[in-house]
Amino acid sequence: MDRKYEAVGSERAVSALSELYSRYGYARFKMSKFEEYDLYARNKNFLRGDSIITFTGSGNRLMALRPDVTLSIVKNARSGAPSEKVYYTENVYRESKDKDEISEIMQVGLECIGEIDLYQTGEVILLAVQSLAALGENYILDISHMGFLSALLDEIGAEGDVRDALIGCIREKNAHGIAAIAKDAGIKGEAASRLTTAATIYGPFADAIGRLRAISVGAAEAAALDELEAIHTVLDAAGCADRVNLDFSTVNDMSYYNGIILSGFIEGIPNAVLAGGRYDNLLHKMGKTGGAVGFAVYLDLLERYNTAERGFDADILLLYDESTDAAELTKAVKMLSESGKTVRVQRSIPEGFRCHQLLTMKEGGLHILETND
Amino acid sequence: MKPMINIALPKGRLGESVYETFEKAGYGCPALREGGRRLIFESEETCVRYFWVKPSDVAIYVERGAADIGVAGKDILLEYTPDVYELLDLGVGKCRMAVAAKNGFRYDGAKTLRVATKFVNIARTFYNEQSRDIDIIKLNGSIELAPILGLSDVIVDIVETGTTLKENDLSVIETIVPISARLIANKVSYKFQYDAITKLSEKIAALTAQRAQETK
Numbered sequence: 001m002d003r004k005y006e007a008v009g010s011e012r013a014v015s016a017l018s019e020l021y022s023r024y025g026y027a028r029f030k031m032s033k034f035e036e037y038d039l040y041a042r043n044k045n046f047l048r049g050d051s052i053i054t055f056t057g058s059g060n061r062l063m064a065l066r067p068d069v070t071l072s073i074v075k076n077a078r079s080g081a082p083s084e085k086v087y088y089t090e091n092v093y094r095e096s097k098d099k100d101e102i103s104e105i106m107q108v109g110l111e112c113i114g115e116i117d118l119y120q121t122g123e124v125i126l127l128a129v130q131s132l133a134a135l136g137e138n139y140i141l142d143i144s145h146m147g148f149l150s151a152l153l154d155e156i157g158a159e160g161d162v163r164d165a166l167i168g169c170i171r172e173k174n175a176h177g178i179a180a181i182a183k184d185a186g187i188k189g190e191a192a193s194r195l196t197t198a199a200t201i202y203g204p205f206a207d208a209i210g211r212l213r214a215i216s217v218g219a220a221e222a223a224a225l226d227e228l229e230a231i232h233t234v235l236d237a238a239g240c241a242d243r244v245n246l247d248f249s250t251v252n253d254m255s256y257y258n259g260i261i262l263s264g265f266i267e268g269i270p271n272a273v274l275a276g277g278r279y280d281n282l283l284h285k286m287g288k289t290g291g292a293v294g295f296a297v298y299l300d301l302l303e304r305y306n307t308a309e310r311g312f313d314a315d316i317l318l319l320y321d322e323s324t325d326a327a328e329l330t331k332a333v334k335m336l337s338e339s340g341k342t343v344r345v346q347r348s349i350p351e352g353f354r355c356h357q358l359l360t361m362k363e364g365g366l367h368i369l370e371t372n373d
Numbered sequence: 374m375k376p377m378i379n380i381a382l383p384k385g386r387l388g389e390s391v392y393e394t395f396e397k398a399g400y401g402c403p404a405l406r407e408g409g410r411r412l413i414f415e416s417e418e419t420c421v422r423y424f425w426v427k428p429s430d431v432a433i434y435v436e437r438g439a440a441d442i443g444v445a446g447k448d449i450l451l452e453y454t455p456d457v458y459e460l461l462d463l464g465v466g467k468c469r470m471a472v473a474a475k476n477g478f479r480y481d482g483a484k485t486l487r488v489a490t491k492f493v494n495i496a497r498t499f500y501n502e503q504s505r506d507i508d509i510i511k512l513n514g515s516i517e518l519a520p521i522l523g524l525s526d527v528i529v530d531i532v533e534t535g536t537t538l539k540e541n542d543l544s545v546i547e548t549i550v551p552i553s554a555r556l557i558a559n560k561v562s563y564k565f566q567y568d569a570i571t572k573l574s575e576k577i578a579a580l581t582a583q584r585a586q587e588t589k
Contacts, residue, residue, distance in 0.1 A: 140564050172459040173563075202567060245564070249458070267565045270438025271456070 010106060010299045014089050016134045017108045017297060021087035024127060026110050029086035031072050033093075037062040039071055045253045046071065046282060051095040053102060065093035070279070070294065073111050079288040083114035109276070109296030113283065116291035118227075121260065121278070122234030124293045128262050128274055129240040131297055135273065136266035142247040144261040145228060146277070148212070150254050151220035152198055156182075156191040170199040173249045198248045205232045208246035227259070256282040262295050266302075273301050312372075315341040317355040319348070319369070324361050332366055375420045378569055379562075381435060381443035383428035387466040387554055391444045392423070394463070398576040420569070432457065432557065441562035442570060447552045448531055452492045458563055460574045461556040464581050468533040470495060472547040475520050478527070489519030490529040499529070499549050517541050 018028070040052050047068055057063035066072065069090050077084055087110040095102050110127065112120050125141070132139035149170070158166050162185045169177035175196045182192030194215040201208050209229060216222055228246070235241040250261050257277050264274025276295025283292045316336060320329055329345070336343045344355070358370035380395070382388040392405065402416035402423055415422045426434055429449050434440040436455040448470055450459065470492065480486070489510040490496045500507045510525050517537055519525040531552060532538065532545055556577060563570055 138565065142564070169459075172457070174459040176462040177459065202564070247564075265561045265564055267561075270436070270559055270561050272561070 010303050013135055013299055013302055014106070014108055017131055018087065018089060020130055020134060021110050021127065024123065026085045026087040029073060029088045031069070031088070031090065033066055033091070034063045035066055035072055037064040039075060040064055040067060043071055043282070043285070046256045053093050053095055066090070067092055067094050069107060069109060069296065070111060074113065074283055074286055074288065074292065077113045077283070077288060079290065081114055083112055083116070083120060085112050086110065103300070106299040107296045108299060109294060111292060111294030113292040114290045116278070116293055118230050118234060121293055122231055122238070124295065125231065125235060125244070125262065126238045126240060128264055128276070128295050129243050132264045132266060132274060135297070135302060136268070138267035139243065140265045141244045141274070142250060142263045142265070143228065143231070143244060144246070144248045144250040145224045145259065146252065146254055146257045146261060147259055148216070148221050148224035149198065149248060149251060151218050151224065152195060155218050156187050156195065158185070158187065166195065167251050170195070170249055171251055173200050175200055202247050203245055205241060205244065205246055231260070252277060256285070259293070264297070269301050271301055273298055312354045312356055314344040315356045316343045317349065317353060317358050318343055318345045319358070319360045320345065321347060325364065328364050329361055332361060376566060376569070377415070377420050377422045378442060378566060378573065379440045380421055380423050381426050381431045381440035382423055383431050383444055384425045385428065387428070388425060388444065390465055391463060391554060394577060394580055398573070398580055400573060435557050435559050438559045438561060440559070441566060442556060442558045442573070444554050445557055447550070447555055448492065448495070450555060450557070451550065452494050454494070456560065458558045458560055459555050460558055461578055461581065463554040463556055463577070464585055466554040467552070468531050469551050470529065470549040471532045471545045472527050472529055472549065473532065473538055473543050473545050474527040476542050476544050478546065486527065487525040488527055488529055489516055489525035491516060492529055495549065496529040517543060
């Protein structure tokens with residue numbers, strides 16, 4: 001069994017990530033669990049469909065249990081200031097649309113708001129890669145670019161329902177769906193096939209960029225690819241380019257996101273554990289200037305992954321009885337725990353308890369009763 | 374050892390015919406032909422593990438990563454909108470999602486239209502787009518009974534040959550969408566097993582295209 005998975009519980013994940021972000025100078029941002037509902041009502045699409053849990057606050061104001069952290073941070077960001085760098089560790093509350101259940105989701109994330117240049121973007125991506133590395137053995141970070149996709153869709157003249165339907169198919173890497181919609185909408189076969197290529201491309205930067213260059217005709221597409229190439233150079237210098245793939249099937253709401261989109265995956269967890277991107281448009285909607293880029297890590301998914309891997313409740317179960325000297329016992333436990341072992345001390349074995357070693361304390365000394373591997 | 378690809382197939386005729394295509398593509402699993410009560414079939418040689426599940430559950434197995442890929446009808450994908458990749462239209466299990474009513478039915482715009490269906494989401498989306506006021510009656514089977522007994526005005530259901538409708542004096546009044554079986558993949562499995570899944574998908578695509586050519 002891989003000990004790394006066993007050890008990284010969600011609290012440890014929080015502290016590992018907080019430490020990582022602090023090392024890069026990000027400041028902890030602490031906030032209230034509630035916000036006025038209005039903030040979310042105005043930015044509903046940013047929250048992607050989950051319903052919001054509301055209640056009536058003082059003065060009959062309609063309040064909401066915070067479904068998202070980014071909006072609160074952006075609301076409080078100072079306009080025109082040099083880059084603000086913050087990270088957070090917060091619970092968010094969502095009511096999922098098909099489960100009729102309220103869920104509390106632990107999120108750790110960071111936001112960089114202000115002057116966003118190549119260095120800042122690269123730093124955020126690098127931190128996303130390092131976040132994944134801190135959580136799992138085998139991981140991948142996918143990058144998409146909204147600028148590229150929206151230019152491509154503009155160019156083939158896809159608007160309204162057709163555009164939405166095409167985006168739905170891009171998200172599914174659904175080539176036959178794109179072809180069918182394009183045919184119905186009278187979009188040329190050659191234009192549709194460019195869209196199909198963009199949706200289905202997956203793989204390392206160098207390889208994918210070449211294929212994307214071949215289908216890009218406009219200046220906006222070329223600019224997006226130039227940006228991706230520049231980012232690749234930065235990631236290469238940081239030594240993490242091999243963990244990053246291009247995947248243009250990740251499409252976020254274009255009225256909020258405008259540049260790169262990030263999604264992170266850990267082998268063994270069936271959904272993305274990390275999501276984020278460049279969201280200047282959200283900032284502008286809220287009347288601020290400048291740019292913003294950030295991501296969030298969803299720790300609730302990680303929890304399940306760890307439970308599945310966990311085989312033991314503690315390294316050592318230490319049994320004692322009424323004849324054991326409490327001071328001696330305390331000393332022994334301290335010694336064991338300082339040697340890096342997890343120790344549980346009980347008078348009898350708890351039901352279903354599993355440990356590597358079962359010890360007992362007799363006549364001032366430790367005796368092994370049982371060893372399991 | 375190479376990692377196994379977990380494949381969820383829908384129980385029944387469609388699943389069996391799809392399995393034949395997988396076998397032809399080089400992903401056979403001899404144990405599966407032996408029958409019996411086993412639920413999971415593995416072939417170390419071809420690195421695949423198959424399991425049969427209820428057709429409407431395939432998408433859930435794939436979305437939650439219990440299966441890496443699976444075969445599901447477009448009806449199920451439209452109804453449950455799972456977050457998965459839809460890699461191929463397999464061109465089998467063809468039918469259509471349609472609105473049917475008693476022969477001679479006339480739509481009266483002044484009344485709320487009562488719609489009986491198993492596919493609540495599909496029906497709701499279809500009528501929402503037309504801004505029609507409807508009352509959805511969710512049934513789990515024998516949908517055709519509803520208009521005959523006056524429980525509903527119309528039904529939204531899968532129509533394959535139309536024989537059941539004809540025998541009960543019902544007919545299709547509108548087609549909502551054509552349906553066929555699709556190859557779907559878990560989004561994360563697709564990334565971590567990219568080479569294996571694309572190779573499989575390409576081989577199946579080639580066989581599907583070949584069959585489409587032959588039946589032309």
